[in-house]
Amino acid sequence: MKWxxxxxxxxxxxxxxxxxxxxxxxxxxxxxxxxTEQLMRERNLARDEARRRALAMFGGVEGHKEALRDGLGFPxxxxxxxxxxxxxxxxxxxxGVTVVGVLAMAIGIGLGAAYLEAVNDFLHPMLPFDEGDRxxxxxxxGRRAEASRASLGTRLACMAGPAHIRAASRxxxxxxxxxxxxxxxxxxxxxx
Amino acid sequence: xxxxxxxxxxxxxLDLLVLKTLSLAPMHGWGISQRVQQVSGGEFAINQGSLxxxxxxxxxxxxxxxxxGVSDNKRQARYYRLTAAGRRALGNEVESWxxxxxxxxxxxxxx
Numbered sequence: 278m279k280w281x282x283x284x285x286x287x288x289x290x291x292x293x294x295x296x297x298x299x300x301x302x303x304x305x306x307x308x309x310x311x312x313t314e315q316l317m318r319e320r321n322l323a324r325d326e327a328r329r330r331a332l333a334m335f336g337g338v339e340g341h342k343e344a345l346r347d348g349l350g351f352p353x354x355x356x357x358x359x360x361x362x363x364x365x366x367x368x369x370x371x372x373g374v375t376v377v378g379v380l381a382m383a384i385g386i387g388l389g390a391a392y393l394e395a396v397n398d399f400l401h402p403m404l405p406f407d408e409g410d411r412x413x414x415x416x417x418x419g420r421r422a423e424a425s426r427a428s429l430g431t432r433l434a435c436m437a438g439p440a441h442i443r444a445a446s447r448x449x450x451x452x453x454x455x456x457x458x459x460x461x462x463x464x465x466x467x468x469x
Numbered sequence: 470x471x472x473x474x475x476x477x478x479x480x481x482x483l484d485l486l487v488l489k490t491l492s493l494a495p496m497h498g499w500g501i502s503q504r505v506q507q508v509s510g511g512e513f514a515i516n517q518g519s520l521x522x523x524x525x526x527x528x529x530x531x532x533x534x535x536x537x538g539v540s541d542n543k544r545q546a547r548y549y550r551l552t553a554a555g556r557r558a559l560g561n562e563v564e565s566w567x568x569x570x571x572x573x574x575x576x577x578x579x580x
Contacts, residue, residue: 300547304498304521307546311499314542335517345525 301345309335483523485566486513488551488559491533495550497540498524524549532558 312331316322322330332338368375490501490508501524502515527533532555538548551559 303545304547307497307540307544308499308517310544311540341518341521345521 301342305335305338305341482566483515483519484527485559485562486515487520487523487527488532488555488562491549491551492556492559495548497538497546497548499546501549527555531555 309328309331312334313324313328316327316330317324320327335341486505487501490496490504493504496504498520502517502520505513505515524533524535528535528549532552533549534552535547535549537545540546
């Protein structure tokens with residue numbers, strides 16, 4: 278599971294940037310000091326000259342640090358705070374682009390949401406109750422007058438088929454009630 | 470990019486050199502580069518640009534571990550030591566290097 282350990286190490290280093298940086302600095306300092314002393318010993322140079330040569334032999338310190346930083350954390354994360362600041366500043370400097378972008382996103386999201394809502398109502402139609410998609414039976418309870426006006430069968434059984442529910446919700450308005458046998462029944466009246 | 474070793478074969482064996490050096494005793498980065506230079510009679514001068522990334526890579530893979538210590542001249546230095554996994558890896562690397570060298574030798578002799 279080498280990659281798991283490696284990923285964990287990277288994740289840990291991601292949050293320990295300060296410690297890793299200071300460790301890098303101290304390690305390089307030590308190395309260059311040792312090289313300086315060795316040069317002073319072997320070639321009898323002054324400290325400044327020796328240090329200059331040691332630095333030259335070491336190569337670019339920043340370059341080494343970058344190479345080590347690349348091994349830390351996840352590279353694309355590292356500059357993110359700077360990138361966020363830069364993005365904010367650029368948005369303020371070019372407001373036209375920002376407005377257009379925001380409008381485009383807003384329209385896109387709005388259209389998508391509206392479409393999804395319409396499609397959802399089509400695919401999973403609900404009678405306007407709690408758990409409207411689980412209605413098992415509809416019973417028409419009306420007064421004599423309403424019953425004759427409505428001229429419907431007394432019982433309308435929908436097994437939650439979408440077409441039936443759609444038809445039902447078009448033609449009826451509902452009152453919700455609970456049967457003593459704990460099944461949802463609806464009292465239907467004609468839609469006004 | 471920092472300067473690369475002129476001999477590219479060394480790049481692949483840098484890990485091997487570091488692991489072998491650390492198998493003798495824990496030491497810091499400077500010590501490793503000095504030891505390798507001494508023992509190879511000046512043949513191998515480890516490029517600093519590749520030493521520390523190699524150490525970081527080996528530590529990340531769990532082959533070596535490191536901790537702060539005090540050097541001979543009373544300075545604070547980061548000491549690296551071989552782990553058990555590192556010892557196993559060293560054995561494997563030595564084996565594969567021997568096989569590689571033998572195969573190359575065979576090819577060079579016969580062609």
